[in-house]
Amino acid sequence: MRARDLAEPFPTVDLDADALEAARAMAEARRPGLVVLGPDGRPRTVLPGSQVLRFAIPAYVQEDPFLARVYDEQSADNLFRQLSGKPVRALLPELEAQREELPIVDPDATSIEVAAVLARMHSPLAVVMDGPEVLGVITVSRLLRALLPADPASE
Amino acid sequence: MRARDLAEPFPTVDLDADALEAARAMAEARRPGLVVLGPDGRPRTVLPGSQVLRFAIPAYVQEDPFLARVYDEQSADNLFRQLSGKPVRALLPELEAQREELPIVDPDATSIEVAAVLARMHSPLAVVMDGPEVLGVITVSRLLRALLPADPASE
Numbered sequence: 001m002r003a004r005d006l007a008e009p010f011p012t013v014d015l016d017a018d019a020l021e022a023a024r025a026m027a028e029a030r031r032p033g034l035v036v037l038g039p040d041g042r043p044r045t046v047l048p049g050s051q052v053l054r055f056a057i058p059a060y061v062q063e064d065p066f067l068a069r070v071y072d073e074q075s076a077d078n079l080f081r082q083l084s085g086k087p088v089r090a091l092l093p094e095l096e097a098q099r100e101e102l103p104i105v106d107p108d109a110t111s112i113e114v115a116a117v118l119a120r121m122h123s124p125l126a127v128v129m130d131g132p133e134v135l136g137v138i139t140v141s142r143l144l145r146a147l148l149p150a151d152p153a154s155e
Numbered sequence: 156m157r158a159r160d161l162a163e164p165f166p167t168v169d170l171d172a173d174a175l176e177a178a179r180a181m182a183e184a185r186r187p188g189l190v191v192l193g194p195d196g197r198p199r200t201v202l203p204g205s206q207v208l209r210f211a212i213p214a215y216v217q218e219d220p221f222l223a224r225v226y227d228e229q230s231a232d233n234l235f236r237q238l239s240g241k242p243v244r245a246l247l248p249e250l251e252a253q254r255e256e257l258p259i260v261d262p263d264a265t266s267i268e269v270a271a272v273l274a275r276m277h278s279p280l281a282v283v284m285d286g287p288e289v290l291g292v293i294t295v296s297r298l299l300r301a302l303l304p305a306d307p308a309s310e
Binding site for chain 1: 175178179181182183184185186187188203204205206207208209211212216217218220223224226230231232234235236264265266267268270271272273274275276277278279280294295296297298299300302303304306
């Protein structure tokens with residue numbers, strides 16, 4: 001199997017997209033993150049969901065479970081409304097450092113090649129690029145379904 | 156909303172379970188990892204899929220994309236068959252260091268409390284424990300669906 005056959009759709013978002021819209025896209029896609037595209041349309045990094053939470057929830061609330069417990073739903077709503085009007089790039093403070101962390105593979109890469117890249121980079125996914133175009137993402141569970149030997153118990 | 160209402164089923168595995176069976180469970184559940192339970196039945200850590208790949212694929216293949224490309228499907232099968240008979244703990248070399256990294260929350264924790272824990276620990280999920288019993292897992296995307304303000308465009 002080749003990378004093009006293993007690629008699945010995955011939400012992508014521009015660096016300048018609205019952070020609240022990006023968070024909604026992540027929630028609706030039921031994915032733990034989004035692929036963030038740079039101005040050239042190429043993937044730059046992954047925005048993990050925990051980073052959205054770090055941005056919305058004040059540090060003193062993160063550090064104090066009691067404060068977190070007393071937040072009511074209305075106040076919670078207000079915390080997340082602050083994401084609106086902020087660009088996704090504001091949620092990614094160490095963007096330059098992250099440039100090297102996103103595995104990108106060729107549509108013709110073999111499944112073992114993709115697995116080797118994920119293993120080396122400790123990554124749960126690789127982005128499949130066909131020239132300038134994002135074909136999709138290969139997750140580690142999709143890869144394991146392709147690579148694991150057949151289960152004799154299920155035959 | 157409380158943690159008990161947000162918990163979703165998630166595959167768990169014992170430290171001494173067969174590593175190939177664990178990899179199959181991860182693949183079938185379409186999750187990027189498994190929750191690993193210690194001998195006392197309490198969650199110890201998460202086994203990420205990339206760690207399964209690191210164990211199966213020799214380091215010299217991880218480092219050399221050319222070698223990875225020439226692996227054929229039969230050889231790939233043999234790599235992953237090596238997981239059989241190995242315990243999950245063998246895939247987790249730094250187990251002691253990981254003990255503190257897995258967020259565990261109470262069934263009565265509020266959604267903001269869970270969000271604060273995920274934010275602080277940079278974690279994509281929290282395990283909901285009711286005494287000694289694992290009720291399930293809360294993912295960051297499930298939490299965002301509960302916490303984000305309603306989208307006026309979809310009303």
